[in-house]
Amino acid sequence: MFGKKAQPPIRSLVGEGMSVHGELRFTEGLRIDGEVQGDVIATGEARSILVISEKARVLGKVKASHVIINGEVHGPVLCDELLELQPKARIVGEVRYEVLEMHPGALIDGELRPLRSTDKPTLTLAASNDA
Structure with a gap:
């Protein structure tokens, strides 16, 4: 489903050691390596696409x-397509998703x-051998 669509380019970066205070709005792609105190x-x-690094x-x-996500999020997460939680992801808050890995x-x-209430959850196990 997601492999066929081209990902938007990541054009913005919150660098490691950088701290942003306040709401951060972006289009296309954003990578966060630092800290954001506010909504993203x-x-x-x-x-x-939003990448929250380790x-x-x-x-x-x-x-x-x-x-x-491979870092920390303290707040709600809303993802209307694919949410990928990497091994070091830590979330404290409500998580809403369309597809979860x-x-x-x-x-x-x-x-x-x-996001959609269905009989079968759309959960993908990362270790799954099914293709």
Whole structure:
């Protein structure tokens, strides 16, 4: 489903050692290696990608089409396409997703809910051998 669509380019960066205070809005792609104290929200109608690296920390709401987390998020996460939780991901807050890929080691302290209420959850196991 996601492999066929080209990912938007990552044009913005919050670098390691950098701290941003306040709401951060972006289009297309953003990578966070530092700390953001405030909401991180993709704007516009186009697809978006947000990467929160292993050393990153976000204290606020996170919202984008495709979110990849390997750092810390303290706040709600809303992902209307694919949410990827890497092994060092730590989330404290409600998580809403369309499709979830969660690697062993990732932790969520909060409610985990799909955007669409279905009989079968759209959960992909990272260790799955099914293709």
